[in-house]
Amino acid sequence: MDKYIIKGGNPLVGEVEITGAKNAALAILAASTMTNETVTIENMPDEADTNVLLGTMNDLGVFTHRTTRHTVRVNAAKARNFPIDNEDIKKIRASYYLIGALLGRFKRAKVVLPGGCAIGLRPIDQHMKGFAALGASCRIEHGFIIAEAKELHGAHIYLDVVSVGATINIMMAATLASGQTIIENAAKEPHVVDLANFLNSMGAHIKGAGTDVIRIRGVEKLHGTDYAIIPDQIEAGTFMMASAVTRGDITVTNIIPKHLESISAKLKEMGCELSEHDDAVRVICKDRIRSTHVKTLPYPGFPTDMQPQITVALGLSAGVSIVTESIFENRFKYIDELTSMGANIKVEGSTAIISGVERYTGAHIAAPDLRAGAALVLAGLVAEGFTTIDNIRFIERGYEDFYMKLRALGATIERVEDERSEQRFRLKYA
Numbered sequence: 001m002d003k004y005i006i007k008g009g010n011p012l013v014g015e016v017e018i019t020g021a022k023n024a025a026l027a028i029l030a031a032s033t034m035t036n037e038t039v040t041i042e043n044m045p046d047e048a049d050t051n052v053l054l055g056t057m058n059d060l061g062v063f064t065h066r067t068t069r070h071t072v073r074v075n076a077a078k079a080r081n082f083p084i085d086n087e088d089i090k091k092i093r094a095s096y097y098l099i100g101a102l103l104g105r106f107k108r109a110k111v112v113l114p115g116g117c118a119i120g121l122r123p124i125d126q127h128m129k130g131f132a133a134l135g136a137s138c139r140i141e142h143g144f145i146i147a148e149a150k151e152l153h154g155a156h157i158y159l160d161v162v163s164v165g166a167t168i169n170i171m172m173a174a175t176l177a178s179g180q181t182i183i184e185n186a187a188k189e190p191h192v193v194d195l196a197n198f199l200n201s202m203g204a205h206i207k208g209a210g211t212d213v214i215r216i217r218g219v220e221k222l223h224g225t226d227y228a229i230i231p232d233q234i235e236a237g238t239f240m241m242a243s244a245v246t247r248g249d250i251t252v253t254n255i256i257p258k259h260l261e262s263i264s265a266k267l268k269e270m271g272c273e274l275s276e277h278d279d280a281v282r283v284i285c286k287d288r289i290r291s292t293h294v295k296t297l298p299y300p301g302f303p304t305d306m307q308p309q310i311t312v313a314l315g316l317s318a319g320v321s322i323v324t325e326s327i328f329e330n331r332f333k334y335i336d337e338l339t340s341m342g343a344n345i346k347v348e349g350s351t352a353i354i355s356g357v358e359r360y361t362g363a364h365i366a367a368p369d370l371r372a373g374a375a376l377v378l379a380g381l382v383a384e385g386f387t388t389i390d391n392i393r394f395i396e397r398g399y400e401d402f403y404m405k406l407r408a409l410g411a412t413i414e415r416v417e418d419e420r421s422e423q424r425f426r427l428k429y430a
């Protein structure tokens with residue numbers, strides 16, 4: 001099994017270019033199946049999750065072609081509406097975006113229940129409520145979600161919880177429904193706005209994305225487009241936090257600073273110096289981090305997808321910090337691993353009470369999910385001695401070239417496939 005091995009201790013210094021946003025890319029890829037015409041998508045990340053979705057689209061008869069590493073051409077003229085079920089698609093959450101897309105286009109979709117990171121219960125009741133309001137009958141049968149309608153009509157939908165996935169899914173189906181749909185209490189995340197912009201560039205009429213009320217006037221059909229995906233704010237945030245953890249000096253480029261405001265604000269509270277440019281942010285952290293409190297919230301609040309990374313940073317702060325996870329109830333599973341590296345953190349329900357320690361020490365640990373896995377890599381980068389991280393497939397689901405980008409910033413990290421390569425690394429850097 002592949003793993004990362006890290007020799008900790010180097011401050012990370014330099015520039016890192018951020019790729020397109022994974023979670024926007026997944027929604028946009030699904031939406032690209034809603035037209036017969038050719039769609040060209042730029043800034044497409046080359047990661048396991050996007051590649052799994054592309055593979056599944058191929059199984060449906062959709063033509064996809066990466067013309068460059070980060071540009072994909074899609075033509076869904078020959079798409080067939082088969083039930084969607086394969087071992088890989090079961091593992092990714094975004095498989096459920098194909099329900100909204102196919103329901104909109106074919107008025108019927110059958111998709112295997114989604115997997116994704118095991119970070120909590122992750123129900124889909126709000127998606128189903130939205131589809132039902134649009135006139136579809138929805139049911140879960142034999143492990144599949146089935147949604148079908150004679151025709152879809154606009155509706156007024158109030159989401160009981162702010163859900164990124166439900167907002168995106170309803171927006172896609174409503175785009176090809178007749179009449180007007182209003183989604184209230186909608187998610188405001190940058191990738192919700194990105195999908196709305198993408199659909200509008202295909203001829204949709206969506207207004208209000210980025211606020212909590214989205215208005216969609218249904219259209220009969222969508223056309224082809226050329227579109228570039230926004231940069232990944234969580235990848236950017238992860239490298240910004242790497243600067244804090246390693247007391248480094250990292251400039252993240254190809255970003256939208258506005259999307260990073262909640263992360264930047266916390267880094268400043270923690271004592272880091274930040275300088276913002278049009279499409280870059282430089283994060284310099286010279287001294288020991290100051291403690292602070294964090295509560296995860298829907299956008300524009302502090303993102304749950306950055307909770308493990310900031311916890312790893314605060315674990316090294318001077319003082320006591322409190323981190324409250326309010327989106328997913330099971331997102332502290334990595335704390336056991338961090339404790340084995342010397343962290344002093346107590347979890348009580350959805351709260352982590354962090355008593356900062358002066359140092360982490362290397363250990364053999366495993367990534368429990370995507371963001372926690374990346375956070376544990378950050379811990380390894382600053383830990384004394386060697387850290388080995390198993391289950392890196394979770395990390396590689398959503399970070400393109402992660403260890404290579406870290407290496408370019410000065411990290412001593414290698415991806416190894418067997419014990420011998422691991423031993424070679426240990427001997428080389430002993």
Ligand code: EPZ
Pocket residue numbers: 023024026093094117120121122123124125126127128161162163164165166187304305327328370371398
């Ligand atoms: C998206 O998940 C992201 N995934 C997650 O990214 C991210 O953590 C999450 O949004 C929050 O920002 C993708 O975009 C593919 P939600 P999603 O629906 O859409 C509850 C990563 O690391 N809820 O906004 O599944 C739910 O339980 C990941 O990249 C319902 O109760 O999240 C949660 O408490 C992991 N009923 C809250 O809403 C529903 O029908 C927010 O979930 C739907 C959600």
